[in-house]
Amino acid sequence: MTLETTRRLKHDTPDTDRRLDGMAQGVLGTGMDRPEGPLKVAGRATYAAEAHPEAMAEGYLVRAATIGRITGSNGDAIRAMPGVIEVIEDERMIRNAAQGMAGESPVQKQGQVWYVGQPVACVVAESFEQARHAAQAMLVTIEPDGTHVFDAEDPAAEVEKPKQKQLDQGDLEGAMSAAAFSLDATYHTPSMSSAAMEPHASVAQWDEDGALTLRGSYQLLKFNKAELADVLGVAPEKVRILSPYVGGGFGSKLGLAPEAVAAALAAQALGRPVRVVLHRRQVFETVTRRSETRQRIRLACDAEGKLSAIGHENLVSQLPGEVFSEPVAQGTHFQYAAPNRVIGHEIARIRRPAAGSVRAPGEAVGVTAFEIAIDELAKKAGIDPLEFRLRNVPDKHPENGKPFSSSTMEATLREGAKRFGWTHTPPRQRRDGEWWIGTGMAGAVRVNMMIEAMARVVLTGQGARVECDMTDIGTGSYAILTQVAAEMLGFAPDRVETVLGDTDLPPASGSGGSFGAASTSTAVYLACMELRERLAAKLGVKETELTLKDGLAIHENRKTPLAELLGEEEWRALGHLQPGKAGQEVRQATWGAIFAEVAVSDVTGETRVRRMDGTFAAGRILNLKTARSQCHGGMIWGIGLALTEAMEHDPRDGHMVNRDLAEYHLPVNLDVPQLGVHFLEERDDWANPLQAKGIGELAICGSGAAVINAIENACGVRVRRLPATLDQVMDGLIAQG
């Protein structure tokens, strides 16, 4: 019997020990290659749909084409089609993916179609080709259940205005009328999709004891397990989810999705394994999208550009029955100082597919619009937009007076400007053939969060193994958890194995909200600290005087190999992080500054990004390479947000018109220049004992604004309805003459 001891941390106070800075292995913070890299580049990493248990049947979802009550189907005729085994029309099917961290079933079908595209049945056949063909032949009859609204701005829309999401401090109207300069402008961002490259897929298999194993593609396994158990009406202990590799998430795999439920129900009904893979179009429709937003921004400042008022009133959309609503003003609450403040939040209940968290919910669209507005006001005041921002850096939370855990807004702005070579010029000054050339900048900000997390570390004389249900959705979990353990226990990284993506392992944070790396790394850190204490005790020394490096325990010039200390033993420790007051007593956030140079065609209105640089501060950087890639991703999402991405909904029934990768325009390789990314060295003691904060979403929270602001600087056209499509820019160019 191996002894497993636990080290808990209720995170209430800052950690000023900074123990990682005293470690000797020198692995953490380097740009170490991902340990799973060779598997991925050789095509040997296995994703959800690639499990192939014996006798597996294939399921294909059937989509509702109208809204209303389900009154029947041609299911019997479908059952008679070649290869068809069964048609699943179970009322427990879910209408859309669960919201992130729901831990319970989303709205279930129960005879009702809420939006066009909702899955209403699953055809199961011997082969994929047979299942697909039969599913396309299936007809579900739906009786209309009244008239519905499909646009949040339709006056007929039912709009909620939750009290706790409104803020009114000081006198905004008064400040506006007394101001030297003011702005009252409305911005729109479109409905958007996360569009992860791997479509959702589940392979479900029940054993004789009524236990379910589901190979799926999910971000938050401990919550997904609870959601699936709740949907099926079984005990959570009867559900195991495996997601060792996840082909991108960006929020789309936070919550249990319809394919998992269909696969589980079908496998139970048939008594054999069933695979259900969402078609790309089904991914768009049934997995939560980012809500479109309408943002009214009011700003006022004095002659020197000091802000006196900030107003940010937003309208988002959501299906009835969903709790989440896009928290547009999340960053506005604290990004800039100003005594008079109004925040408004309204939710229109309409019949577009459900909205949910997509990479950086809130700031991705909120900071983007706000940073465009700041640019507009700076221009009105005749002040360099960089200088304007520097004059409005808050020294504490502007609404509640709480301190910042660390404030790097000014430092990132100054460093970013230096690296880019920022100079401010009036619009329409630079020309290259048919192209207007311009530069723009924006600040970036994102809240920092920690989530409860557990992880086990197993130590032997030869190395260590990290085990938890954490996921790696491309973010680098395999790399950084390996690095944390290697650093703390003094092993070369190839002596550390990290095993993830299995709910039979200790429940970690999962991946989402940029909380994964810091939360789960802290759990690994705690487990390692426990093992260090046990090693120190065995050597009869203080843990703080123990150096671990290259498999050796070093103390006062004595070197003892761990292989000698442990022999054949296996030591186990569990780390358990519980978020505490440290998350409430201060405002924790990450900051950045983004600078862009664009070219705008005077002939077509097309915008090309020529140069883009981001400078970011997010506490300790755990892996330089994966952190940089995350920032590349965020900046490129910013390019998409600014220039190409928009989900179009049919005004007659709300359905997604461009629900595929040909018509929903992600940035492609040629849309992106070689980006510059720079990190400011930082330790945020309030964040966690690693002094590390989230980096996965920060770069998208402002990058789009840098592009939009650069368009204005290039050609004089101000775009307030994103994305800046050619027709909009062309209209602006024509208006300028």
Place this chain on the structure above:
Amino acid sequence: MQFQLDVNGERHALDLDTRTSLLDALRDHLGLTGSKKGCDHGQCGACTVMVNGRRINSCLTLACMHEGDEITTIEGLGRPDDLSPLQRAFVEHDGYQCGYCTPGQICSATAMLDEIKAGWPSNVTGDLEAQVEASIEEVSERMSGNLCRCSCYPGIVDAIRQVAKEEARA
């Protein structure tokens, strides 16, 4: 329908529904799951394989049409313990994150470098007579059929150009 496929130098006898795409034949019937299905509509490039040395979207062609063709998938380019130069460069430059589009990117890049060597021009080639260089712009343009939502394009371009330079020196 019975037919044979030659994949990565091995011949396989298959008996499949004629509707089976080359991609599904590889993934579901030959166990070669390195080729990925991202859209099943030729829009994302994750399923890119080489047929007779040319890159194609394997989701857009039926398996039974390829008897006698020489098919190369990501598994045929290298193994985790014996990676091809491009596979190694993708790891080094972090030209991937989630890894799902990666096999398609690498198959595409492998064939694309041969296209450059053969002097094929692209939409961004200025001088149609001169030898094409693996410039940032040329590589970006030629790789724009392979989507990456993690958005690793800068790393992908660096990885490919490093290999192009190494090959030019060799």
